[in-house]
Amino acid sequence: MDFDPEPYELLPAVLHYIAAVGSLLFVVALVAVIWSLASRGRSGPAALIEGIKKGCRDFAQISPRRVWALSMLTIREALRRKALMVFVVFAVLFMFAGWFLQQATDRPDLQVEVYVSFVLKAITWLVLPVVMILACWGLPEDIRARSLHTVVTKPVRRSEIVLGRIIGFISVSTLILLIMGGVGYVWILRQVPDPSYLVSRVPIYGKLRYTNRLGDERNAIGLEYDYSINVGDIWEFRNYIEGGTKSRALWYFEGMDADDFDDKLIIETGFESFRTHKGDMDRGLLARLNIMNAETGLQVPLQPFTVEEYTQNLHEIPRKLQYFDEDTQDFREVDLFEDLVYDGTLKIAVECLDANQYIGMARPDLFIRLPDRSFFAGYSKAILGIWLMLSIIVVIAVSASCFVKGPVAVLLTFSFLILGQPFRSFMEKMVTGEQEGGGPLEAWYRLIHHLNTTSELPASLLTNAMKFIDQILLNFLWVMQNLIPNFEHFRMSPYVANGFDVPWSAAMLPSLVVTIAYLLPCVLIGYFSLAMRELESK
Amino acid sequence: MENDAVIQIRNLTKIYRDFWGRKKVLALNSLSLDVNKGEIFGLLGPNGSGKTTTMKLLLGLLFPTDGKISILGKEASNVEKNERIGYLPEESYLYRFLNAEETLDFYGQLFDMPASQRREQTDRLIKSVGLDFARRRQLKEYSKGMTRRIGLAQALINDPELVLLDEPTSGLDPLGTRDMKDMILKLRDEGKTVVMCSHLLADVQDVCDRIAILYEGELKQLGRVDELLKEQDVTQLLTSRLDDAVVRDIEEVLKKHNAQLKSIDHPTNSLEDLFLKTVKESVERPGRRFLPDEAAQPDASEGNGQSPSESASQTPAESGEQTSQAESEKPDEAQPAS
Numbered sequence: 001m002d003f004d005p006e007p008y009e010l011l012p013a014v015l016h017y018i019a020a021v022g023s024l025l026f027v028v029a030l031v032a033v034i035w036s037l038a039s040r041g042r043s044g045p046a047a048l049i050e051g052i053k054k055g056c057r058d059f060a061q062i063s064p065r066r067v068w069a070l071s072m073l074t075i076r077e078a079l080r081r082k083a084l085m086v087f088v089v090f091a092v093l094f095m096f097a098g099w100f101l102q103q104a105t106d107r108p109d110l111q112v113e114v115y116v117s118f119v120l121k122a123i124t125w126l127v128l129p130v131v132m133i134l135a136c137w138g139l140p141e142d143i144r145a146r147s148l149h150t151v152v153t154k155p156v157r158r159s160e161i162v163l164g165r166i167i168g169f170i171s172v173s174t175l176i177l178l179i180m181g182g183v184g185y186v187w188i189l190r191q192v193p194d195p196s197y198l199v200s201r202v203p204i205y206g207k208l209r210y211t212n213r214l215g216d217e218r219n220a221i222g223l224e225y226d227y228s229i230n231v232g233d234i235w236e237f238r239n240y241i242e243g244g245t246k247s248r249a250l251w252y253f254e255g256m257d258a259d260d261f262d263d264k265l266i267i268e269t270g271f272e273s274f275r276t277h278k279g280d281m282d283r284g285l286l287a288r289l290n291i292m293n294a295e296t297g298l299q300v301p302l303q304p305f306t307v308e309e310y311t312q313n314l315h316e317i318p319r320k321l322q323y324f325d326e327d328t329q330d331f332r333e334v335d336l337f338e339d340l341v342y343d344g345t346l347k348i349a350v351e352c353l354d355a356n357q358y359i360g361m362a363r364p365d366l367f368i369r370l371p372d373r374s375f376f377a378g379y380s381k382a383i384l385g386i387w388l389m390l391s392i393i394v395v396i397a398v399s400a401s402c403f404v405k406g407p408v409a410v411l412l413t414f415s416f417l418i419l420g421q422p423f424r425s426f427m428e429k430m431v432t433g434e435q436e437g438g439g440p441l442e443a444w445y446r447l448i449h450h451l452n453t454t455s456e457l458p459a460s461l462l463t464n465a466m467k468f469i470d471q472i473l474l475n476f477l478w479v480m481q482n483l484i485p486n487f488e489h490f491r492m493s494p495y496v497a498n499g500f501d502v503p504w505s506a507a508m509l510p511s512l513v514v515t516i517a518y519l520l521p522c523v524l525i526g527y528f529s530l531a532m533r534e535l536e537s538k
Numbered sequence: 539m540e541n542d543a544v545i546q547i548r549n550l551t552k553i554y555r556d557f558w559g560r561k562k563v564l565a566l567n568s569l570s571l572d573v574n575k576g577e578i579f580g581l582l583g584p585n586g587s588g589k590t591t592t593m594k595l596l597l598g599l600l601f602p603t604d605g606k607i608s609i610l611g612k613e614a615s616n617v618e619k620n621e622r623i624g625y626l627p628e629e630s631y632l633y634r635f636l637n638a639e640e641t642l643d644f645y646g647q648l649f650d651m652p653a654s655q656r657r658e659q660t661d662r663l664i665k666s667v668g669l670d671f672a673r674r675r676q677l678k679e680y681s682k683g684m685t686r687r688i689g690l691a692q693a694l695i696n697d698p699e700l701v702l703l704d705e706p707t708s709g710l711d712p713l714g715t716r717d718m719k720d721m722i723l724k725l726r727d728e729g730k731t732v733v734m735c736s737h738l739l740a741d742v743q744d745v746c747d748r749i750a751i752l753y754e755g756e757l758k759q760l761g762r763v764d765e766l767l768k769e770q771d772v773t774q775l776l777t778s779r780l781d782d783a784v785v786r787d788i789e790e791v792l793k794k795h796n797a798q799l800k801s802i803d804h805p806t807n808s809l810e811d812l813f814l815k816t817v818k819e820s821v822e823r824p825g826r827r828f829l830p831d832e833a834a835q836p837d838a839s840e841g842n843g844q845s846p847s848e849s850a851s852q853t854p855a856e857s858g859e860q861t862s863q864a865e866s867e868k869p870d871e872a873q874p875a876s
Contacts, residue, residue, distance in 0.1 A: 065647055073644055077633070077635060147633050
């Protein structure tokens with residue numbers, strides 16, 4: 001597996017959220033007070049407080065029936081504006097996709113990956129633009145056609161309009177998604193040549209550390225080795241251990257409880273080999289797992305195994321293990337959980353047995369495999385992930401449409417989407433200074449003067465001014481980075497495509513938290529934008 | 539606020555500004571007026587005089603630059619006031635993809651009405667505005683008149699105390715106009731207050747109790763229609779038909795008293811009356827046609843010199859006899875003498 005699901009830290013995320021929203025509220029309040037003073041004089045702040053009170057009353061008096069009516073109107077509007085035409089494109093795509101995808105690879109696990117990725121990506125990128133455009137154009141079109149005027153002359157609160165629109169568009173996306181998801185599921189079942197590969201594996205990942213070739217777990221200053229040998233692979237996802245030495249990869253699994261397992265433990269590995277000489281080309285490199293007690297140092301070696309690359313290597317470890325005790329020169333039996341698990345932690349050391357050969361591994365390359373779940377369970381969670389992403393897009397789009405016109409709202413929402421997903425890592429590198437070449441002005445300067453990104457800029461007033469302006473822009477980028485949602489959380493297709501269940505902690509929880517976190521501020525922005533707006537303004 | 543003042547406007551000013559906050563248009567300048575309970579109040583003025591702006595300020599669609607508005611005892615920006623208000627916009631700004639039933643049901647829901655009440659109101663209003671035949675048709679298929687009717691129906695869905703009508707008769711044919719005016723009068727008879735703005739003076743004159751005339755955002759006239767239209771230095775007499783001799787006697791009497799006779803003539807009906815009468819008769823007597831020869835040769839017609847086909851197409855009540863019948867149906871309408 002080439003991705004590493006990191007558990008989501010909820011508490012730091014919530015604290016960060018409170019800090020970000022608090023800062024934003026402070027800035028907004030400051031601007032609002034200055035604006036009210038400028039426009040209304042000394043009575044401005046009082047009017048501002050009255051406006052906030054009115055807003056609170058409006059939210060407290062929301063009528064579910066009116067919200068429902070506005071939601072149903074939105075659904076009818078979307079359906080009668082032929083939003084379901086997206087199914088035609090979907091149908092055409094799926095009618096012919098099989099021709100091109102079935103020849104992609106011979107390996108059944110990769111075929112599953114190709115089909116599942118295709119279905120989930122097709123659904124995402126067909127529904128997303130439709131829902132985004134509908135949500136961005138809905139309110140501005142209502143204002144332009146003045147049908148909203150008739151609505152607001154009824155006892156309808158602006159908050160109900162915003163909520164009604166959001167719920168309506170989310171309902172539309174739900175309907176489309178359910179149909180497409182169902183069709184996609186059936187299509188995958190029919191296309192995949194070997195349905196036994198359609199599973200949702202449930203992994204437990206551990207913490208990975210290394211020892212050096214002398215077997216030391218810590219370096220000279222007492223730090224654990226969280227890296228090992230780099231064989232020159234430009235992508236440093238995996239570190240390599242050297243065969244025939246004391247170099248080990250150490251996995252620590254915490255929270256191990258015997259009650260959670262049957263009388264055996266299944267370990268799955270997926271290592272990569274790196275050969276410095278041909279060796280025996282007809283067999284893979286030899287490796288061995290050692291189960292260790294982290295406290296006593298008791299070590300039970302398992303049978304060596306051949307590293308089969310690009311496939312699943314399963315190791316079944318019985319609860320009762322026998323090993324040859326060097327001290328007593330006799331075989332001993334130990335209990336996996338009673339003798340080898342210390343303080344809930346299981347330690348597994350991996351060694352390469354072929355001298356001068358290397359085995360590469362990353363954290364997710366070895367995991368404890370719990371009983372599999374059905375493919376449908378994982379697939380449904382991936383669809384839920386798409387739904388959450390669509391929901392957050394709808395929330396942002398409706399809020400944007402409360403203060404700008406349709407095309408601008410589309411542009412704004414699309415920018416959020418682009419900056420929140422493909423450009424996210426680039427933006428983070430820019431903000432942290434990891435991206436070499438400086439800010440935009442410095443980059444221009446380097447381009448014009450044919451300077452590479454690592455050479456120092458000549459010290460001058462111009463370059464100092466450039467760096468100063470760049471810093472301001474980068475600070476703005478930092479603010480944007482904290483405001484724009486991280487859409488990477490919503491990408492659940494890699495899990496399902498690689499045959500895994502979608503994990504709660506690494507995927508479901510963050511996507512859910514991000515969606516909820518954006519809902520309230522966006523509704524507030526939408527409400528106040530609409531409430532302060534003269535609908536009939538010339 | 540006076541007890542019977544449903545709307546109270548004081549020094550209402552509206553300035554439209556551009557993006558930079560510069561003054562673009564002074565749409566309304568220090569307008570003050572009251573609208574009393576149970577009356578039909580007309581806002582008159584040419585295009586751009588500020589009557590629609592006033593209406594939109596009343597509804598909270600625009601925010602006043604200065605001044606105060608009180609509607610049914612609440613501020614214009616207060617949403618709760620809308621529970622007792624019905625509004626018919628200038629164009630019927632409704633959702634064109636809904637049909638009549640869905641439209642009224644939707645607006646009923648916005649008033650938090652339970653489903654049974656919505657069904658009842660929807661059915662009653664659709665029938666009362668004469669759209670029973672098209673209740674399941676989408677509004678985009680409606681004619682202008684039908685759209686105005688469903689617009690009025692949605693304005694009345696909550697049985698409002700105050701009805702605001704923006705150009706209620708614009709774009710309607712004479713029949714539709716008459717129906718609309720009848721409905722407005724009926725609303726007043728039911729005790730509702732009606733505020734309408736229009737530039738169709740005849741319509742306003744027909745239905746309004748009081749009017750305000752706006753010009754370039756300023757109030758120029760305010761008062762009861764009959765008082766504003768009354769000419770104090772002219773006297774009008776209405777009698778039944780008089781012989782020529784009697785007319786001459788009257789002229790003599792007027793001369794004797796040094797009164798200046800301005801005209802003495804038979805009164806004419808309004809074009810609207812003629813149109814409505816013609817349509818009514820067409821409904822009652824299908825197949826009747828107007829023949830151009832009849833108009834071109836009135837003498838021949840009177841002399842019974844018609845062709846057989848013309849005779850067959852007319853009923854005995856038509857031609858010369860029709861006039862006398864019309865007069866006999868309207869005994870109150872006699873010629874004025876002044």
